[in-house]
Amino acid sequence: MNYHVDDKGYYGDFGGAYIPEMLYPNVAELKERYLEIMNDTEFKKEFDQLLRDYVGRPSPLYLARRLSEKHGCRIYLKREDLNHTGAHKVNNTIGQILLAKRLGKKRIIAETGAGQHGVATATVCALMGIECVVYMGEIDIKRQAPNVARMKMLGARVVPATSGSKTLKDATNEAIRDWINNPVDTHYIIGSAIGPHPYPDMVTRFQSIISEEIKWQLKEQEGRENPDYVAACIGGGSNAAGTYYHYLDNPDVGIIAVEAAGKGIDSGESAATSILGKEGIIHGCKTLLMQTDDGQITEPYSISAGLDYPGVGPMHAHLYRSGRGTFVSVTDDEAMQAGLELAKTEGIIPAIETSHALAIFNHMKFKPDDVLVINLSGRGDKDLNTYIDYFNL
Template sequence: MSDYLKNHPDENGYFGRFGGSFIPPVLEEPFKKIAQTYESLKNDPKFIEELKYVRKNYQGRPTPVSFAKNLTEYCGGAKIYLKREDLNHSGAHKLNHCMAEVILAKHMGFKKVIAETGAGQHGVALATAAAYFGLECEIHMGEVDIKKEHPNVVRMKILGAKVIPATKGLKTLKEAVDSAFESYISQADSSIYCIGSVVGPHPFPMVVRDFQSIVGFESKEQFAEHENGALPDNIVACVGGGSNSMGIFSAFIDDKEVNLYGVEPMGRGEKIGEHSATLTYGEEGVMHGFNSIMLKDEKGEPAPVYSIGSGIDYPSVGPEHAYLKDIGRTKVGLCDDKEAVDAFYKLSQLEGIIPALESAHAVAFAMKLAKTLAKDKTILVNVSGRGDKDIDFVVENYPIPNAKF
């Protein structure tokens, strides 16, 4: 583990001034037990071996790093490489922390896991892990996302999960988190909350980052094999809550020569309610039990947000992302709906890879970035998930283009 990862967060769960734990008293003891169990297990040889076995023999890790030759030639600039988390079992990076969180639940003696989901990738991953380990699974999902991400809803149900609609407010990811937390409070003595990103009260931003860091450490070794031992010049990943981006950034934070770009969704425009660009337009605030950067309305409450990618339409962001931007270690990129859809089709038709709409935001920004760089520069993009869940929505709303670019 790098020096940075060893020292962040501090013992109270803070990354600088961001993070912490702002929760009802009823949850203080359960969260304390989760933190203590994680600290005792993370270096335990038996736990590590069990996780290694699952990752290799069930998830199919390591996922490869692929050179996107055709996309690189199309953009005409820097070489573009892809970290293929879409090839992880269940189709996204989410299983990396879900399998580990369910092992954690098993060690704590719990029989049930509860979570929220936006695009459904976390829900599918947790339902998969729960099925594998024989635990009950309860997933909360916004009504809007249930309709939009129907294939993932079906997958969750087939896997045995109970899917509960979040019917308040905008009926998307924030409301799903609200609903899941409300349910968890009444079941905290018999279940564990498995947060789906690097958000929430301590210890979850740390726990999810640590379990996702496998993406970054694999990438570092694999990229070096492609580029004669070199590091990538740039790493690009989408940011909503930020689990896939923290996963791939983790191994490179101490490598100052590597530019780290977190790409936010600009949606349909700059007005409140038209985007989810938290780090770009937000301000400091507490939501869902942690202090970070968040989008606020005129009353100082969490603002309505929007993105074509259901997994990244969140009005806050992981506290570590807020900290890394604050100290100048990471940069923020932007991608709107139109650019994301264009990248969705370009990657599909040039490389034979159908990305999740969330991942398409990262691909779109990488395409723009590549055109500004010399051909001897490199970009590594985290393709955090595959687009099976999005194909019906995309083709119904955006005609399939001619493949002759």
């Protein structure tokens, strides 16, 4: 079984490029050139230098001793929350801004849900002196006000998406419309491992620095490169894709994907795509998608702005369908309690997206000698108001 993208842009049954004719030139240019550019010696040198000196990589792999004692296994946290901008998103935006420059693009657009990808995109555009427009759902703008302020400080124009659920799906729709209207000078920095080929593979490759570092860091600390399990929260799935990448073909490493069950899988307010989704096309690719019987997209819900997406990246859809990945659905309440637990146990306040991954101990049991690496994909600064309201702090 192959878990990587094939030469037609598919992961098993999922992927491809289902796009309007107006976008063919943009996507074809990317498809033809992304691997050539990414494998160029000078590109790799500049990418690695910026990850080191600007982003602050490598991010630490931290043995969470008190959390490990509580849950009866060896829990390592991959500290992506310590990256510049506070999440994993910047790994991808650094890569894509360098790629856009080599393609001669003068303008950048992006979509964002929790705001972390928007901040990371605005950051690299400021770094490179390139115009930046970020589309964000009107609801997300309200619940992620600190990140909106950051984007504006960095010089980005934040455009509200006022249709549909006014969240990530709708922001993505608006960004795609912009790209159709500005096909020549604009590059669309997609923040998740989703979209038309080659985006899922391109984003995954930029994020694969996560599992690349885990391998040598675990070797230093445990004497082996391979944990028993790697776990990550999953919406579109870029932090998860980067966490899994170097372990996809190793059956000895269990892959755990934690998605948002919202107020309950059967509540009508959920984003549990693996259970509620069926094959469909969204934002340029075929994947698992929450939809009605007649194919209309179902509005997702999660307390986490970054996980309320109705689909999942095609690589993850393939991991689910093939059985390579174990998918766990975690409710709002479970996630919030897990976030509070980490804060009180290890002195780390995680993003609510990440808190979903930390709640797997309600659903899975591990052996005392199991080594589990959880990607701590983002810090909780942006979510303090949600934590305050939820816990009446």
